[in-house]
């Protein structure tokens with residue numbers, strides 16, 4: 194298969210915004226892909242060359258990519274940099290420059306060769322690796338057409354900009370290889386428990402939907418996190434959960450999924466599927482000592498923790514552990530505890546289908562607790578007073594509140610779903626007028642007055658998973674410290690786009706657009722209806738979306754979340770409806 198076929202599909206996808214048209218065009222590409230290459234092409238459409246959790250990093254600095262383009266075109270690196278600054282996009286700059294120097298070049302790159310070379314680029318390590326990466330990329334560019342160069346460079350710089358996410362690729366796979374939309378839930382379930390689109394695609398073409406249904410949880414492949422709904426009232430929570438629930442402490446830290454594979458190795462994954470064992474060697478050691486089953490998947494919250502005093506420390510402290518350098522010192526200065534709350538796999542058995550009480554009992558049997566390896570505190574409650582008491586105790590002990598978990602028989606672990614089996618009750622819900630939400634930055638407005646030179650306000654959006662689109666909900670300039678404001682331009686620069694990204698639905702024109710990538714925690718006084726914002730458009734009222742009034746950044750950068758983990762438009766609708774049901778004074 195020629196890489197040209199992939200590049201042409203990318204070009205069409207980039208120009209398409211209708212979801213159905215995107216699925217059709219992607220379907221066309223997947224239908225034209227031989228079975229053996231289907232996993233590779235799926236990864237390429239995700240902007241990857243291997244599943245995300247494999248952590249394969251092409252690791253090519255922009256400076257190096259600029260040099261490769263300079264060599265390929267015979268133009269000086271300075272001129273290439275100038276062109277990148279003009280277009281705001283390394284891929285476009287390379288395409289334009291190569292249109293002059295390689296205009297008539299016939300397409301000759303094969304998908305398999307491109308994937309193999311990209312792999313070699315990623316694998317190159319050691320003192321001479323930068324030169325080797327440069328040579329490998331140069332070799333690809335020497336044979337690429339201008340259009341192919343556009344996408345090779347974007348892939349390498351981690352910015353494919355196709356406007357499609359995994360949900361859209363799953364739609365296209367269902368359409369082309371699964372016999373239609375009916376196959377979509379099976380594909381999604383499989384993806385949610387293995388996080389590997391290539392594995393799902395490969396099972397689908399080789400054995401049909403039946404083979405996809407047979408994909409099981411397996412140590413080594415992260416399982417997408419089960420998520421919680423929110424309510425602010427103990428009675429309502431108990432009604433939702435059938436009159437009884439397990440009230441578990443909600444620890445304020447970093448969610449970790451620990452996998453011990455058959456070879457004894459322990460790997461830690463974050464919710465964003467990053468591997469963080471190197472950042473938390475102390476957590477790995479705790480698990481190596483205290484985890485019974487030879488093969489296992491355990492979930493818990495890593496929290497900054499003073500074990501001697503039994504004191505939970507604030508979230509900000511554990512975030513200082515998310516670093517690449519100076520790890521020994523950080524381990525010494527910020528000790529942590531792991532508070533386990535799930536066991537998804539143990540000794541050859543997938544436990545995700547078991548009801549929660551049984552999983553919890555298995556967890557208690559699998560973990561030998563120690564000063565820093567603990568089980569999440571849990572009590573079963575059957576009335577609102579007991580739930581309130583558990584909440585008060587959790588807050589007094591330094592937690593954010595509770596996660597109330599259903600104990601009914603059908604409480605299997607729902608990977609990747611935010612359902613009503615888990616309901617969080619947080620401190621914020623009690624002390625503020627409204628809840629915090631996590632929103633993706635999609636645009637910014639230039640600052641005026643005191644804020645000249647930095648952003649004055651950000652345009653923020655919630656995620657609509659059904660359409661795989663980000664819909665705006667507010668403009669926020671409050672709550673940022675001077676240090677936050679100074680940090681924003683650099684944090685957002687890699688995401689800046691000259692035009693509105695295809696994944697963004699907005700009715701305003703900010704001064705800069707951003708590909709959704711940075712997530713911020715926002716507190717707001719109220720949700721209202723507005724003709725300016727597009728979240729939940731037309732759902733509550735015709736020609737109106739939901740908007741936040743008096744939004745404020747809480748100071749919490751949700752670097753642990755990817756854009757698609759931001760609060761959803763459905764959650765906002767729920768919040769709006771809940772607020773409508775309450776008397777105005779609460």
Ligand code: ATP
Pocket residue numbers: 418419420421422441442443444445446447448494534569596617
């Ligand atoms: P928040 O911003 O409220 O932490 P979130 O969007 O990160 O929420 P949710 O699933 O809504 O995630 O809330 C549950 C989160 O709380 C989990 O992702 C996990 O990190 C954390 N947590 C802490 N203690 C527990 C517990 N005992 N059980 C489940 N999750 C817990």
